[in-house]
Amino acid sequence: MNNIVIRGGGDLATGIAYRLFKSGYKVIILDRDKPLAIRRTVAFSEAVYSKEITVEGVKAILGRDIGDIYEILDRNCIPVYIDEKGDIIKNIRPLAVVDAIIAKKNLGTNRDMAPITIGVGPGFEAGVDVDLVVESKRGHYLGKVIYNGKAIENTGIPGETMGYKEERIIRALDSGVVETFFSIGDTVEKGDIICKVGNVHVKAQIPGILRGMIKEGLEVSKGLKIGDIDPRGIKDYAFTISDKARAIGGGVLEGIQYLKMERGI
Known part of the structure; x- marks a missing residue:
């Protein structure tokens, strides 16, 4: 067995x-x-x-x-x-x-x-x-x-990476279907529009590598974690086990x- x-x-x-x-x-x-x-x-x-x-x-x-x-x-x-x-x-x-x-x-x-x-x-x-x-x-x-x-x-508080906690997390600002504008592994800057949920755009709060992004086309609820940004900026981290x-x-x-x-x- x-x-x-x-x-x-x-x-x-x-x-x-x-x-x-x-x-x-x-x-x-x-x-x-x-x-x-x-x-x-x-x-x-x-x-x-x-x-x-x-x-x-x-x-x-x-x-x-x-x-x-x-x-x-x-x-x-x-x-x-x-x-x-x-x-x-x-x-x-x-x-x-x-x-x-x-x-x-x-x-x-x-x-x-x-x-x-x-x-x-x-x-x-x-x-x-x-x-x-x-x-x-x-x-x-x-x-x-x-x-x-x-x-x-x-605790509901994300772990800290380079001083960032909740800022790393991308959350749905509305309920609806996810439309993404970046792919996992892409470099993003603070203020970039990462995706749209329903009719609301979701922006990056920090610069870094897009380490995770929920599958496009899924319907999600407001507040759900749908992505995360790694401020360390190392692309390989997005494609390897943490x-x-x-x-x-x-x-x-x-x-x-x-x-x-x-x-x-």
């Missing part, structure tokens, strides 16, 4: 999937039919739209059914399957289920889903609804495995290895 199901396919979930895949595990990603990932160049959920995506040499492919899932695994790739509620988990019977939806609350993951269950970030309690929790907040405890208790509560995702991935790997040894799985 070497299969691991990850609920969610955004950039943090992708960092987890990458680290587990490179450690020899068979990884399956479950996501919604219209993923809202921002860092789409490094999100395996993008396979829902493009059918396949490769991140740092690891390919993910959209699967249509359980037969597809196992065929994709046999090709040494990561299957992405549309299953927001995780209904297929009972058929796969994985070693572990990792909830990396990053919803700040538990959307249905429980300890009956697999021998090992891990929740990433706030919304989970180790020993109650999942076996372990991995800290997702930037800082000293990022990636820490929590064996009892909860992750740090969500330090945060790698740290969380390391924590998940540690947790799985620990419980395998402890329980003799």
Whole structure:
């Protein structure tokens, strides 16, 4: 039993999937039919739209059914399957289920889903609804495995980069369909019109590299995070897994290895 199901396919979930895949595990990603990932160049959920995506040499492919899932695994790739509620988990019977939806609350993951269950970030309690929790907040405890208790509560304040916090974030100023004017990896200046949501233009608050941008054509609600700007200005950062995702991935790997040894799985 070497299969691991990850609920969610955004950039943090992708960092987890990458680290587990490179450690020899068979990884399956479950996501919604219209993923809202921002860092789409490094999100395996993008396979829902493009059918396949490769991140740092690891390919993910959209699967249509359980037969597809196992065929994709046999090709040494990561299957992405549309299953927001995780209904297929009972058929796969994985070693572990990792909830990396990053919803700040538990959307249905429980300890009956697999021998090992891990929740990433706030919304989970180790020993109650999942076996372990991995800290997702930037800082000293990022990636820490929590064996009892909860992750740090969500503050709603983005992590700081070069002194910028909320200014880095691009949010929808209205509800409606997203129309983009820049691509991920582009250089932007303060005041540039990055996109339009509904009838309202959204401008960059700082200069830098557009590190993430939600998929054009999606309908979003006012206030939703739809993009982010990296003031460090290094284009490669827009196309590679982040330090945060790698740290969380390391924590998940540690947790799985620990419980395998402890329980003799």
